[in-house]
Amino acid sequence: MHVLLTANAAWNIFNFRRPVVEDVLARGGRVTVVAPPDEAIGELRAMGCDTVPLEMNVKGLNPLTDLALMRQLRTIFAVVRPDVVLSYTIKNNIFGALAAKSVGIPFVPNVSGLGTAFLSGPVLRGLVEALYRAAFRGLPVVFFQNSDDCGLFLDRGLVRENQAQVLPGSGIDLERFAPVPLPGGDAPVYLLIARMLRDKGVLEFVEAAKIVRRTLPTARFQLLGPADSANRSAFAETTVRGWEKTHGVEYLGTAPDVRAQIAAADCVVLPSYREGAPRTLIEAAAMARPVIATDVPGCRAVVEKGVTGLMCAPRDVATLVDAMTAFAFMPDHRRTAMGLAGRALMESKFDQALVARAYREAMASITSRPLA
Missing domain, CATH: 3.40.50.2000 (Glycogen Phosphorylase B;)
Incomplete structure (x- = not known):
């Protein structure tokens, strides 16, 4: 299976989505990362990922630049032709979903936070909600990282109940982040x-x-x-x-x-x-x-x-x-x-194995091509 991951920074994939990447690679799958390049690109390539640079402005909403982002993603998806796209971060979720639909590639977004738009005034929030509603319509699975965000999207009609699934965050490597005694001392x-x-x-x-x-x-x-x-x-x-x-x-x-x-x-x-x-x-x-x-x-x-x-x-x-x-x-x-x-x-x-399994099951259901 060829899995494409996209986010607004390569470090986001390397630091937060590594359990999913490692699980796909360990089971014989192929991974392509599409993100603005940064210091994490070398680490991702060392893991065995292919990488494709993405040009994007992560600040604000600009119709011209966001339309260009959608066209760029559509071109990349059409050329790379992955079996499924896994997306993270707001713009990649919204414009990636629209791009993937246009070329007929299954798309799975992860709402890992609502961003400043949902903390802003009603005009910007309304625009973002309209974009989410159009982008997520018809997607088989939309992952959320907490039940509050999931409930908000359901209440606003941005997703349906049969789409929404809540994950335990990005998961954690419990061996790597092992417990350590408190340092103690008089000064916290x-x-x-x-x-x-x-x-x-x-x-x-x-x-x-x-x-x-x-x-x-x-x-x-x-x-x-x-x-x-x-x-x-x-x-x-x-x-x-x-x-x-x-x-x-x-x-x-x-x-x-x-x-x-x-x-x-x-x-x-x-x-x-x-x-x-x-x-x-x-x-x-x-x-x-x-x-x-x-x-x-x-x-x-x-x-x-x-x-x-x-x-x-x-x-x-x-x-x-x-x-x-x-x-x-x-x-x-x-x-x-x-x-x-x-x-x-x-x-x-919050064991990372729970997150990897949820993605594995979702991809198998969508593509009818289970990982080994």
Whole structure:
């Protein structure tokens, strides 16, 4: 079976969709990745994937550039002729679905988050909903990463019940992200791993850090992830580095492997406005780290409030401060128990084998060509 995967960045496929890629390759299938090239292209080729560069503007909606993207995808699909296309990220899902329909190739999108459009005003949200409705009409399967997003698409008539399936996020390699004892010590280390975007709650984290340090001056606050990204809500790297002086927040830059940073942290924090199934919280929980997250769709899917972590309100610095302070005064045995509960949750519901199997079954049903 020839499987084509497309997303708005090659690193997205390599970092988040690797279980599906590895499963297809291990069973004798062929994989082609269609995405804007970046540092992950070499890694994907080393795995055995073919790659095709994709030119796209990931920011905003522009009718001319998005029409060009759809035509480009249609040309690629027609030339490569895969048995099935697996798609991730908003524009690839919408315009990829329309392109695949036009050349008669089965298409399976994964709604891994709603993006800034659903957090914007009614005009933009209405336009995006109309595009989703047209793109997803008639598709046999639409995967979601949490039940909240699935319910929203069903309520708005963007998909039908017989199309929608909810996955446990992107899955997690439980052996690679093995549990590690908490570092301990008198000063808690709070770590936020994400692209430096406003929608990830980065500003709330920074403001909360400044307040918490007034009563806990030895506490450490760290940011890990790319700045200056191609996103409308991105912070410039100069701004992020400036927070080191103004707010006492350490910027760690980026890392191809985040396990060392998670192991050195006492708590992983994500005050995001909305998520699909946040990978950073899944990785943290797999390594037995307590988490602090916003009580929003996506985060709720991977955090059990008061059991595996604490929760705060979105866009609310005060409740984030309360959660950070509560964690700081939490006894060691409670922190350890919370981390171990997170690990148990990942083992029971988020094993990457569950995601690979769901895709394998969907592709077999659609193409009538099961993988070995």
